[in-house]
Amino acid sequence: xxxxxxxxxxxxxxxxxxxxxxxxxxxxxxxxxxxxxxxxxxxxxxxxxxxxxxxxxxxxxxxxxxxxxxxxxxxxxxxxxxxxxxxxxxxxxxxxxxxxxxxxxxxxxxxxxxxxxxxxxxxxxxxxxxxxxxxxxxxxxxxxxxxxxxxxxxxxxxxxxxxxxxxxxxxxxxxxxxxxxxxxxxxxxxxxxxxxxxxxxxxxxxxxxxxxxxxxxxxxxxxxxxxxxxxxxxxxxxxxxxxxxxxxxxxxxxxxxxxxxxxxxxxxxxxxxxxxxxxxxxxxxxxxxxxxxxxxxxxxxxxxxxx
Ligand SMILES: Nc1ncnc2c1ncn2[C@@H]1O[C@H](COP(=O)(O)OP(=O)(O)OP(=O)(O)O)[C@@H](O)[C@H]1O
Ligand SMILES: [Mg+2]
Numbered sequence: 001x002x003x004x005x006x007x008x009x010x011x012x013x014x015x016x017x018x019x020x021x022x023x024x025x026x027x028x029x030x031x032x033x034x035x036x037x038x039x040x041x042x043x044x045x046x047x048x049x050x051x052x053x054x055x056x057x058x059x060x061x062x063x064x065x066x067x068x069x070x071x072x073x074x075x076x077x078x079x080x081x082x083x084x085x086x087x088x089x090x091x092x093x094x095x096x097x098x099x100x101x102x103x104x105x106x107x108x109x110x111x112x113x114x115x116x117x118x119x120x121x122x123x124x125x126x127x128x129x130x131x132x133x134x135x136x137x138x139x140x141x142x143x144x145x146x147x148x149x150x151x152x153x154x155x156x157x158x159x160x161x162x163x164x165x166x167x168x169x170x171x172x173x174x175x176x177x178x179x180x181x182x183x184x185x186x187x188x189x190x191x192x193x194x195x196x197x198x199x200x201x202x203x204x205x206x207x208x209x210x211x212x213x214x215x216x217x218x219x220x221x222x223x224x225x226x227x228x229x230x231x232x233x234x235x236x237x238x239x240x241x242x243x244x245x246x247x248x249x250x251x252x253x254x255x256x257x258x259x260x261x262x263x264x265x266x267x268x269x270x271x272x273x274x275x276x277x278x279x280x281x282x283x284x285x286x287x288x289x290x291x292x293x294x295x296x297x298x299x300x301x302x303x304x305x306x307x
Contacts, residue, residue: 001059002046008190009183013175017044020172024143025051030122032167033145035174038224041145042105044172049101054141057100060093065109072114074130077121083131094127097140104144107167108153115160122166142167177219177226184215187223191230192242199234206242217249270305273298277307 004018021044024031031048035041042061049059067075078092093102104110110118121127122142126135144167146153153159177184188211192203206214219225233246273291280286284302288295301307 001050002043003050004047007040007043007047008187009180010186011175011180011183013180014183017172017174020170021048022051024048024170024172027170028141029169030142030144030167031170031172032150032164033143033172033174034150035145035147036176036222037147038222039174039176040223041147041174042103044174045101045103045143045145048143049103049141052101052141054100058097059101059103060097061103061105062093063105063109065106069111069114072111073117076118077127078129080129080132083129087131089129092127092129094121094138094140095136098138099140101141101143104142106147107144108146108148108158112157112160115163119160119163119166122163177222181215184226185211187226188214188230191227195231195234201234201237202239203234203237204239204241207244210242210244210247213244213247213249266305269301270307273301273305274307277302 004021007014007018007021009015017040025048031045033041033044045061046059049055062075074090074092076093078095079087079090081087081089104118107115121138124135125137125139127138128135146159148158150159150164150168150171154161154164188206192205195201196203214226214229217229221228229247229249230242232248233242236246237243273287276287276290277284280290284298285295288298291298
């Protein structure tokens with residue numbers, strides 16, 4: 001399990017995350033975490049559980065996108081024996097997390113009608129197993145994460161407004177890595193140490209131009225992307241300093257420095273053809289003239305690249 005010491009960074013925004021996270025440890029109010037993929041949501045949730053008085057009780061993470069709609073009720077609330085032919089009694093996630101923390105990851109993937117049932121549990125602190133007639137008290141700390149803007153989700157009717165108000169008591173927004181690039185040098189040192197241990201290597205550090213490239217990079221995948229880039233470098237080097245050539249950096253959407261020459265050429269060919277087709281106003285003959293290739297060749301390529 002992660003703790004707050006594992007959350008690397010001194011930027012103002014990450015300091016604020018830690019500050020709020022530590023406050024969340026001392027209460028049992030629900031917590032709402034909003035952050036893009038790879039920003040460290042799971043890290044923060046685990047740190048909150050570990051820092052709370054519930055640390056010796058269970059921590060149950062559940063990705064809400066992973067449950068088929070017809071199983072939501074039995075997975076969250078459990079099943080009572082004999083509720084349907086052959087049914088064995090089964091604990092639901094709320095009972096499993098009793099006394100501990102239930103992490104509802106990607107809550108925005110939960111169907112809106114089930115969100116209402118979830119809200120009722122949060123308000124009453126009681127669950128009822130499928131097929132049961134009696135309810136049971138549970139003591140569960142809820143932490144939920146959203147990977148889309150919460151207010152927009154409410155506006156778009158993907159997140160129930162009442163559930164949003166219930167969860168938004170303690171709110172932690174995780175910054176994009178692109179917005180806290182000052183943390184990159186520390187994150188890089190952190191991951192070098194982590195991978196030295198994991199892969200039993202003795203990488204000393206990173207060359208200055210390589211670090212510069214990492215700072216200049218545009219991270220769509222946030223900290224996870226940085227972590228994977230460094231893991232890739234560890235596959236190429238056993239000792240000494242990580243160099244620029246060890247880094248597999250995505251240059252722009254879908255284009256990678258480590259692609260083969262053929263893939264790169266095709267990438268650019270598609271890009272230029274698309275531009276010419278648009279510039280010609282979708283007139284193939286004109287576009288072929290712009291590109292200075294036979295019309296037939298262009299037609300073939302348009303088909304090939306599905307432009
Ligand atoms: N501030 C940080 N310091 C150190 N490591 C971090 C930090 N933020 C994220 N990481 C690392 O980045 C990786 C991704 O983090 P995590 O799984 O917590 O992201 P997430 O927000 O849950 O992503 P997703 O939405 O894709 O599930 C993990 O290996 C985690 O340890
Ligand atoms: Mg996650």
